[in-house]
Amino acid sequence: MASTQKNKVNPKDKVSYHHGDLYSSLLKIATKMLNEQGINSLSLRKIAENVGVSRTAAYHHFKDKNDLLCAIAAQGFNQWQKHAEKIFTDDSLSKEQQYRDFVYGYIHFATNNPNLYDLMFGRTIWKDHGSNETLRHAAFPSFDFQVKMTKHWQQMALLPSSESSLRLAQVIWGTLHGIAKLMIDGIYTDNSSVDEMCECAVNLFLSTAQSSSHS
Structure with a gap:
């Protein structure tokens, strides 16, 4: 449970987005996670979760x-x-x-x-x-x-x-x-x-x- 919490971005930091700018939202959250927690914290699943979309949606913008x-x-x-x-x-x-x-x-x-x-x-x-x-x-x-x-x-x-x-x-x-x-x-x-x-x-x-x- 502790490790799950560590990789969470504060809900207040989640980026609201409209159709067409999901890429920017994913990138913004990913950069924030990198700066605060390091490269090992990054995965498309975690980033998608913090933005509030499915992992499949994230894979539409980043292949890996x-x-x-x-x-x-x-x-x-x-x-x-x-x-x-x-x-x-x-x-x-x-x-x-x-x-x-x-x-x-x-x-x-x-x-x-x-x-x-x-x-x-x-x-x-x-x-x-x-x-x-x-x-x-x-x-x-x-x-x-x-x-x-x-x-x-x-x-x-x-x-x-x-x-x-x-x-x-x-x-x-x-x-x-x-x-x-x-x-x-x-x-x-x-x-x-x-x-x-x-x-x-x-x-x-x-x-x-x-x-x-x-x-």
Whole structure:
């Protein structure tokens, strides 16, 4: 009985829906369960029960659990890209502040949504070709946008122009991903340490660009 209760979503949190938006309702509840209880809490049966529909109805929208996980992860990539675009198009910010906000924004997105972040970049859906078209159509453009930002910042002499935009974007992402995972996995729990690492990452790439321009 205790385990059944643990996987229940509060009735107040159930999503009302009309014909045509059951997909969104299922996805919203699934994301909430992932964030609060982890990936092991997810099953189409439990999600359908919490929304208030039959399991058969859920299977009309997601063919299996992997399909559901890919949809949740895709939503995460879309959410992050919207945040990155907001930073990138904010003309009130200097280019340096844009880059700094991008770095801090990435880390905060990851640490505020640890279960979602782990799903987005974990082996659960990427290993053994588990990703589907829905996920790839969200994940790849998200990284392409980061390459676009990197190229622009290189043109503004903010980042080293001597490096490939693609490789530099990958190195920056790898650096931020590493910091995020250190925090999510509990290696670092002091927020001030994470902020100092973020600032170090910002200064490292900016100083590299300045050194390159003076050489």
